[in-house]
Amino acid sequence: MLVTEPGNRVVIFLGSYxxxxxxxxxxxxxxxxxxxxxxxxxxxxxGDLAGSALSATFPDHRSAMAAARVAGMVTLEAMHAExxxxxxxx
Numbered sequence: 001m002l003v004t005e006p007g008n009r010v011v012i013f014l015g016s017y018x019x020x021x022x023x024x025x026x027x028x029x030x031x032x033x034x035x036x037x038x039x040x041x042x043x044x045x046x047g048d049l050a051g052s053a054l055s056a057t058f059p060d061h062r063s064a065m066a067a068a069r070v071a072g073m074v075t076l077e078a079m080h081a082e083x084x085x086x087x088x089x090x
Contacts, residue, residue, distance in 0.1 A: 023064035032057035033064035037072035
């Protein structure tokens with residue numbers, strides 16, 4: 001499930017995981033866009049399971065958000081598949 005929130009944040013839910021992607025206009029001289037993503041387990045207060053700030057500066061919001069979403073989804077899908085595999089083998 002994809003939830004677009006007001007502002008520069010997108011939240012994606014997969015199984016018991018929540019992926020939050022953010023993009024913001026940088027404050028450097030180029031005023032390019034920067035992005036990051038975090039994965040947390042729904043219902044857990046343990047904090048983020050994974051996440052990263054993307055080092056590239058993007059020319060626009062759409063590019064920054066797309067990069068964050070792709071990077072986060074690759075990790076999220078791998079985590080979800082591993083959790084499913086462990087459940088099936090138990």
